[in-house]
Amino acid sequence: MENSSSDCEDIGSELRGKINGSASHVSVASSLRSVSLSKMGLSTPPKISEKSSLRRNRSYGNMLASGNTEAKVLVIYTGGTIGMMRNEKHALEPIRNALVKNIRRFPHMHDVDYAQERFGSGSTMGPLVLPFVENQQRRVIYTVTEYDPLLDSSNMTINDWVRIAEDIRQSYEFFDGFVILHGTDTLSYTASALSFMLENLGKTVIITGSQIPIFETRTDGKDNFTSALIIAGNYVIPEVTVFFGSKLYRGNRTIKISSASLDAFDSPNVPCLAKIGINVDVDYRLIFRPYTVNRFCVHSILDENVGILRIFPSITTATIKAFLQPPMRGVVLQTFGSGNIPSNRQDMLEALRDASKMGMIIVNCTQCTTGSVCDLYETGRLLQDCGVISGYDMTPEAALTKLAYCLGKEEWSLEEKKKMMQRNLRGELTAGKSPEMQEFDLIDAVARSLHLSTPHELSQLGATLFPAMVNTAVKAGDLAKVELMKSYGADLSTINYDYRTALHVAAAEGREDVVKHLLLHGVTIHVRDRHDRTPLMEAIANDHHEIIRLLIKCGAHLTGSARAIGEFLCASAARGLQKRLESYRLAGADLSQPDPSGRTALHLAALHGFKEIVEYLLQNSVDKDEVDLLGLTAYDYAKQVGHEDICKILNGKHVNGTSH
Numbered sequence: 190m191e192n193s194s195s196d197c198e199d200i201g202s203e204l205r206g207k208i209n210g211s212a213s214h215v216s217v218a219s220s221l222r223s224v225s226l227s228k229m230g231l232s233t234p235p236k237i238s239e240k241s242s243l244r245r246n247r248s249y250g251n252m253l254a255s256g257n258t259e260a261k262v263l264v265i266y267t268g269g270t271i272g273m274m275r276n277e278k279h280a281l282e283p284i285r286n287a288l289v290k291n292i293r294r295f296p297h298m299h300d301v302d303y304a305q306e307r308f309g310s311g312s313t314m315g316p317l318v319l320p321f322v323e324n325q326q327r328r329v330i331y332t333v334t335e336y337d338p339l340l341d342s343s344n345m346t347i348n349d350w351v352r353i354a355e356d357i358r359q360s361y362e363f364f365d366g367f368v369i370l371h372g373t374d375t376l377s378y379t380a381s382a383l384s385f386m387l388e389n390l391g392k393t394v395i396i397t398g399s400q401i402p403i404f405e406t407r408t409d410g411k412d413n414f415t416s417a418l419i420i421a422g423n424y425v426i427p428e429v430t431v432f433f434g435s436k437l438y439r440g441n442r443t444i445k446i447s448s449a450s451l452d453a454f455d456s457p458n459v460p461c462l463a464k465i466g467i468n469v470d471v472d473y474r475l476i477f478r479p480y481t482v483n484r485f486c487v488h489s490i491l492d493e494n495v496g497i498l499r500i501f502p503s504i505t506t507a508t509i510k511a512f513l514q515p516p517m518r519g520v521v522l523q524t525f526g527s528g529n530i531p532s533n534r535q536d537m538l539e540a541l542r543d544a545s546k547m548g549m550i551i552v553n554c555t556q557c558t559t560g561s562v563c564d565l566y567e568t569g570r571l572l573q574d575c576g577v578i579s580g581y582d583m584t585p586e587a588a589l590t591k592l593a594y595c596l597g598k599e600e601w602s603l604e605e606k607k608k609m610m611q612r613n614l615r616g617e618l619t620a621g622k623s624p625e626m627q628e629f630d631l632i633d634a635v636a637r638s639l640h641l642s643t644p645h646e647l648s649q650l651g652a653t654l655f656p657a658m659v660n661t662a663v664k665a666g667d668l669a670k671v672e673l674m675k676s677y678g679a680d681l682s683t684i685n686y687d688y689r690t691a692l693h694v695a696a697a698e699g700r701e702d703v704v705k706h707l708l709l710h711g712v713t714i715h716v717r718d719r720h721d722r723t724p725l726m727e728a729i730a731n732d733h734h735e736i737i738r739l740l741i742k743c744g745a746h747l748t749g750s751a752r753a754i755g756e757f758l759c760a761s762a763a764r765g766l767q768k769r770l771e772s773y774r775l776a777g778a779d780l781s782q783p784d785p786s787g788r789t790a791l792h793l794a795a796l797h798g799f800k801e802i803v804e805y806l807l808q809n810s811v812d813k814d815e816v817d818l819l820g821l822t823a824y825d826y827a828k829q830v831g832h833e834d835i836c837k838i839l840n841g842k843h844v845n846g847t848s849h
């Protein structure tokens with residue numbers, strides 16, 4: 190299917206004025222609200238009825254003929270050192286409108302020639318284009334939306350997290366991935382909060398920033414930003430992640446470890462998800478996936494009555510009591526070692542017990558950078574008796590934002606909130622042991638027989654064998670074998686040489702039970718294969734209606750431009766494929782969407798004499814009076830070729846009311 194780059198251009202041109210012009214500081218939520226959905230060619234695709242819009246759409250058609258594979262990334266620029274400049278006192282401060290202007294001058298970040306050829310604009314306006322990157326499938330087209338005011342992240346609040354989350358929600362279907370430019374100081378808090386707020390996330394969200402402004406000669410900003418764009422555009426890692434200093438981390442596992450080093454972040458309790466060196470090495474097995482059949486949504490109610498209390502020797506009861514006073518509703522207690530507090534401090538224990546009895550959620554987290562709280566010592570077990578719950582190995586940032594999130598879930602009872610705090614929701618904690626792999630490791634066995642031994646050879650073997658074996662089991666609908674492959678260490682989300690996943694195969698083959706199984710195992714629905722086809726497109730192309738319903742329920746959406754969908758609809762009608770039209774309808778297409786000549790599926794069905802399709806389209810509210818580029822209605826076509834039965838159905842009324 191044709192990619193939807195024109196959507197990107199529409200968004201780009203709409204935001205362009207706001208980014209570069211005088212009214213530059215508008216949140217993308219409000220910007221996108223002002224960009225009509227029909228203009229983006231998605232939910233309510235445009236109808237072509239006026240000559241001007243026709244001309245516009247034709248010229249888009251020419252641009253799309255470039256045949257390049259592109260990915261669209263939305264960049265939300267909130268502030269931080271990355272976009273700061275030195276003022277007269279030599280202090281760093283964010284400068285409005287400077288980032289995009291400067292990026293346009295960096296040949297490493299913006300390919301002016303490509304932008305010129307593709308969008309007819311390049312050096313001053315239009316979407317930004319990342320130059321071609323060796324070994325990456327897609328060229329990244331990105332749009333930057335700049336917040337007003339730009340913030341040093343120390344000034345950010347819960348309201349800013351909500352704003353970012355809402356902006357992602359508003360633009361979710363129009364972009365392949367998201368990059369958030371953010372100050373480093375509170376970046377881990379934002380990353381943790383967003384990881385909870387963005388529920389059933391299916392796309393890549395990366396937060397990055399820098400220690401040195403991007404405008405300076407020696408900067409980490411350019412590499413961090415470019416790498417984040419490449420990953421967001423080319424890899425589906427459905428998590429809120431942090432990219433910094435050559436590594437991609439799970440956001441809610443990160444902490445800022447240095448105020449000076451360019452490796453400012455770490456995720457001490459879990460390995461990084463990807464490393465950028467000469468190649469991009471993603472460890473797909475580490476990716477945390479939503480194990481539900483639900484579509485993406487944002488939970489934006491956070492309770493701000495939460496806090497972190499760090500215990501220290503000789504802390505007074507008065508201090509503790511003061512901290513636990515209403516309106517406080519949730520507290521992260523940072524304790525010693527593996528979760529200990531002084532066992533000889535009955536006063537302290539009493540204060541905690543009282544607060545817990547009053548309905549406060551108190552979560553025990555360690556002051557150590559690595560490791561977890563556990564009931565190894567009497568001093569730790571005592572806290573449990575007071576109603577304090579375990580935060581396992583959560584970072585204080587993750588525990589605090591998770592508390593704000595859980596307390597904001599009004600539909601959950603207090604017990605449920607406590608249960609959720611101790612459950613692994615987004616990969617933020619490790620409770621208990623991870624499932625064991627089968628003793629007989631398939632890849633090891635094959636590797637031995639092939640005399641392969643290096644870790645690189647082993648991972649290459651796995652990457653080659655597993656997709657083929659999983660896909661064979663999926664094609665056969667053999668769920669037991671799919672499970673077996675998983676126990677051998679296969680990642681069900683893995684892609685083959687054609688960038689296809691098991692979900693593509695299951696959707697194409699009509700294996701509804703396998704589709705369900707894969708979705709429940711977190712296989713992402715947004716991966717596009719070499720030919721830009723998503724699992725949803727596979728289900729449509731094979732008319733598997735139940736699977737289309739399932740994928741849509743899970744948040745899948747059409748990815749082609751409105752015009753391309755119009756072409757598909759017309760082609761289906763011309764070939765008498767009513768089932769295919771129904772497939773598109775179930776997938777959310779507007780059956781009235783015209784092709785570039787302004788003809789709708791109804792014109793084509795009338796022309797080719799498919800009476801049932803004409804009836805079907807009329808039942809689905811396709812306007813019989815729509816005229817094409819030549820000013821002809823569906824009736825005119827039917828009349829011309831003598832389909833009298835269809836003329837009768839279309840009842841001869843012209844758009845302006847004159848009878849034929």
Ligand SMILES: NC(=O)C[C@H](N)C(=O)O
Binds near residue numbers: 268269342371372400
């Ligand atoms: N490196 C940075 O971005 C630090 C800056 N103070 C901020 O958090 O906004």
